[in-house]
Amino acid sequence: MAGKTLYDKLWDDHLVAENPDGSALIYIDRQLLHEVTSPQAFEGLRLADRKPRRIDANLATPDHNVPTTSRAQGIDDPVSRIQVNTLDANCTEYGITEFTMSDTRQGIVHVVGPEQGYTLPGITMVCGDSHTATHGAFGTLAFGIGTSEVEHVLATQCLRQKKMKNMLVKVDGKLGHGVTAKDIVLAVIGKTGTAGGSGHAIEFAGSAIMDLSMEARMTICNMAIEAGARVGMVAVDQKTIDYVKGRPFAPKGEDWDAAVAAWQDLHSDPDAEFDTVVELRAEDIEPQVTWGTSPEMVVPVSARVPDPAAETNLIKKEGMDRALAYMGLKANMAVGDIPLDRVFIGSCTNSRIEDLREAAEVARGRQVADSIKQAMVVPGSGLVKAQAEAEGLDKIFLEAGFEWREPGCSMCLAMNADRLEPGEHCASTSNRNFEGRQGQGGRTHLVSPAMAAAAAVHGRFVDIRDLEPVQEH
Amino acid sequence: MEAFTKLTGLVAPLDRSNVDTDAIIPKQFLKSIKRTGFGPNLFDEWRYLDHGEPGMDNSTRPLNPDFVLNQPRYEGAEILLARTNFGCGSSREHAPWALLDYGFRCVIAPSFADIFFNNCFKNGILPIVLEEKIVDRLFAEAAANEGYRLTVDLEAETITLPDGDVINFDVEPDRKHSLYHGLDDIGITLQQADAIATYEERRRKQVPWLFND
Numbered sequence: 284m285a286g287k288t289l290y291d292k293l294w295d296d297h298l299v300a301e302n303p304d305g306s307a308l309i310y311i312d313r314q315l316l317h318e319v320t321s322p323q324a325f326e327g328l329r330l331a332d333r334k335p336r337r338i339d340a341n342l343a344t345p346d347h348n349v350p351t352t353s354r355a356q357g358i359d360d361p362v363s364r365i366q367v368n369t370l371d372a373n374c375t376e377y378g379i380t381e382f383t384m385s386d387t388r389q390g391i392v393h394v395v396g397p398e399q400g401y402t403l404p405g406i407t408m409v410c411g412d413s414h415t416a417t418h419g420a421f422g423t424l425a426f427g428i429g430t431s432e433v434e435h436v437l438a439t440q441c442l443r444q445k446k447m448k449n450m451l452v453k454v455d456g457k458l459g460h461g462v463t464a465k466d467i468v469l470a471v472i473g474k475t476g477t478a479g480g481s482g483h484a485i486e487f488a489g490s491a492i493m494d495l496s497m498e499a500r501m502t503i504c505n506m507a508i509e510a511g512a513r514v515g516m517v518a519v520d521q522k523t524i525d526y527v528k529g530r531p532f533a534p535k536g537e538d539w540d541a542a543v544a545a546w547q548d549l550h551s552d553p554d555a556e557f558d559t560v561v562e563l564r565a566e567d568i569e570p571q572v573t574w575g576t577s578p579e580m581v582v583p584v585s586a587r588v589p590d591p592a593a594e595t596n597l598i599k600k601e602g603m604d605r606a607l608a609y610m611g612l613k614a615n616m617a618v619g620d621i622p623l624d625r626v627f628i629g630s631c632t633n634s635r636i637e638d639l640r641e642a643a644e645v646a647r648g649r650q651v652a653d654s655i656k657q658a659m660v661v662p663g664s665g666l667v668k669a670q671a672e673a674e675g676l677d678k679i680f681l682e683a684g685f686e687w688r689e690p691g692c693s694m695c696l697a698m699n700a701d702r703l704e705p706g707e708h709c710a711s712t713s714n715r716n717f718e719g720r721q722g723q724g725g726r727t728h729l730v731s732p733a734m735a736a737a738a739a740v741h742g743r744f745v746d747i748r749d750l751e752p753v754q755e756h
Numbered sequence: 757m758e759a760f761t762k763l764t765g766l767v768a769p770l771d772r773s774n775v776d777t778d779a780i781i782p783k784q785f786l787k788s789i790k791r792t793g794f795g796p797n798l799f800d801e802w803r804y805l806d807h808g809e810p811g812m813d814n815s816t817r818p819l820n821p822d823f824v825l826n827q828p829r830y831e832g833a834e835i836l837l838a839r840t841n842f843g844c845g846s847s848r849e850h851a852p853w854a855l856l857d858y859g860f861r862c863v864i865a866p867s868f869a870d871i872f873f874n875n876c877f878k879n880g881i882l883p884i885v886l887e888e889k890i891v892d893r894l895f896a897e898a899a900a901n902e903g904y905r906l907t908v909d910l911e912a913e914t915i916t917l918p919d920g921d922v923i924n925f926d927v928e929p930d931r932k933h934s935l936y937h938g939l940d941d942i943g944i945t946l947q948q949a950d951a952i953a954t955y956e957e958r959r960r961k962q963v964p965w966l967f968n969d
C-alpha cells in the first residue's frame with residue numbers, strides 16, 4: 284500500500300466517524316471567528332437553544348470592518364459598528380476570548396492565529412473565511428467554511444466532510460533575486476487556473492518551498508483558494524517548530540516536548556501518491572503582475588498584456604475581452620505601461636513583518652511618485668505594527684510618502700472606508716483582483732510587497748530586479 | 757431549511773465563467789447581521805447602474821437594462837444557469853442567502869467552487885453539475901425559447917427538458933437526504949454525540965495542550 288500524504292495523516296487523525304452514506308465526521312480542534320461571518324451563526328445557536336460545545340476552542344477578533352485610522356473615535360459607519368459590536372457581545376455572552384478593536388493583539392484573523400501560536404501543527408482549524416488555508420503553512424489542516432458550518436462547529440466541534448483529493452505543487456530550485464513567495468503562488472495559479480485545485484487539498488513542497496520562511500509559506504498557502512483549493516499545506520520542519528515556540532497559545536514545558544515529538548510525522552511519506560501533480564522550477568519564476576479580473580490572469584512583469592485574439596477557447600476569450608474592458612487595458616500593451624493611481628500594501632497575504640521589511644527596503648530613501656494619489660501600508664496586526672515601529676519601518680514609509688495605518692483587512696476588500704474610486708488602478712499585495720473587490724469599478728493588480736513599493740515610487744510597474752540601490756549619503 | 761423535492765422553474769442564463777461571490781453579493785451588504793433580505797442586492801454591481809449601499813431603497817435605483825436578470829422574460833426565474841467555477845472566491849454564505857432570497861432554488865453549471873457548493877446545500881439550494889456540452893445546450897435553448905422551464909426532480913436525480921428529454925445528474929447521498937427532507941445538519945450530527953465524546957476524550961489525553969478549559 285502506498286504511503287500517506289500529509290493531508291491523509293491529518294484527516295485520519297481527526298476522523299470521528301465514517302458514515303454509511305460516504306460522508307465523514309471530522310473533529311475540529313480550533314476555530315477563528317470574525318465579525319462578518321459569525322453573527323448569524325450565534326443567532327442560529329440561540330434560536331435552537333444550543334450552546335457552544337467548547338468555549339476554549341474559539342478565538343475571535345474583528346478585522347474586516349475596522350477602520351485603519353485612529354480607533355479613538357470608534358467606527359463611523361453605523362452598519363459596520365453594529366457588526367463589530369455584535370461580535371463583542373457574542374464573545375462576552377459566551378465567554379469566548381476576543382482581541383477587541385482596542386487590543387494591540389487585534390488584527391486580521393489569519394495573521395493573529397499564527398502570531399499567537401493559536402495555529403499549531405497537526406491540528407484542524409476552521410474559520411468562516413476562505414483564506415483560512417493560510418494556516419496550512421504549519422502542517423495544519425485548515426480551511427474556510429460558511430456561516431452554517433461556523434454554527435455547526437460551535438455546536439458540535441465537528442464538521443461533516445467528504446475527503447478531498449491530494450494535489451502536490453512542487454517547486455524546486457532557487458528563486459531569483461527579488462522574486463518572492465507571492466510570485467511563486469501567482470505563477471502556480473497562472474499555470475493551474477483558478478479552478479485547478481478544485482476538490483483538492485494542495486501540499487506545497489520542493490526545495491524552493493522548504494527554503495522559504497514561515498511567513499512566506501503562509502503567503503503561499505493563503506492563496507491556495509485562488510487556485511481553487513480549500514486547503515494548502517506545507518510539511519512541518521525545524522522552521523515550523525522554531526516559529527511556534529514560546530508563542531502565547533503554544534504548548535509549554537513538558538507539553539511542548541510531547542508536541543514536538545508528535546509533530547515529527549507531519550509530512551507526506553516518500554511513497555505517498557497524489558492525484559494531481561504540478562511542478563515548477565523556481566528559476567523560471569519572474570516577478571508577477573495580474574492584468575485581469577481573476578488571479579489566473581497573470582503575467583511576468585517583463586511580459587505584455589495578453590491578446591484575446593490568440594485564445595482559441597471561446598468562453599475564455601470572452602472572459603479576457605470582458606476583463607480587458609473592465610480594466611481599461613489594451614491587448615499587447617507592456618505591463619510597465621499600465622497606469623497606476625493607488626498602492627495598497629497589506630492583507631492576510633502580505634502584511635506580516637517580513638512583507639513590511641521587504642517593502643520598506645524598496646521605499647527606503649525613495650519617494651512615492653507624484654502621480655500616485657495614495658500609497659498605504661496596513662500592518663496585519665497590532666503586534667506587527669508595533670514590531671515594525673520598533674524597527675523604524677513606519678518612519679521609512681512615512682518619509683517616502685506612504686500612509687501608515689492601523690491593522691485590519693482594509694483595502695483588500697474595502698468593507699471599511701479604504702477603497703478605490705471607479706476606474707482607479709491599484710498595485711495591491713492582496714489576493715483577489717475581482718471586479719469591484721477594492722471598491723466599485725476599481726481595478727486591482729496583484730503583486731508582491733516589494734513590487735508594490737517599487738510601483739509606488741516609480742508610478743508604474745517596474746521589474747524589481749532592475750531597481751538600482753539608493754545612494755547612501 | 758426548506759426541503760427541495762421537485763421544482764419546475766423558469767431558467768435564467770448567466771453567461772460568464774468564474775462568477776465570484778463578491779459579484780453575487782458585494783461586500784457592503786455583508787455588514788448585515790441577518791440571513792435574509794439580500795435578494796434585492798443579488799449581483800448588485802451588474803444589476804444596477806448606480807453604486808448600492810445597505811439601507812437604500814432598491815426599487816428606485818436605475819437598473820442596468822443589459823443585465824440578464826433585468827430582462828422581463830426572466831422575471832420570476834428559479835433556476836440559474838451558469839458557467840464554470842461558479843461561486844469562486846470568498847466563503848460568504850451571504851451568496852446563497854442572496855440567491856435564495858431572490859428566488860433561486862437551483863443552480864446548474866459545469867463546475868462550482870467547493871465552499872459555495874457546500875453552502876448551497878445548507879440553505880435549500882440544489883447546485884447541479886452537468887457536462888459542459890449539456891450546459892451549452894441548455895444555454896442555447898434558454899436563449900432561443902422565451903419562458904424556458906426545466907423540471908428538476910431531486911429524488912429521481914433528473915432534469916426534464918421542455919421537449920421531454922431527460923438528463924440525469926448525481927448528488928451525494930448524504931447531501932440529497934438532508935436537502936430532500938429539509939434537515940438541520942447540526943441535528944443530524946448531534947445524533948452522533950457519543951462518537952464525538954469518545955473521540956474528544958481520546959484527543960484530550962493525546963494532545964492535552966489543546967484543551968484549556
Ligand code: SF4
Nearest residue numbers: 414630631692695696
Ligand atoms: S485581508 Fe482580505 S482576504 Fe484576508 S481575511 Fe481580510 S478581507 Fe479576507
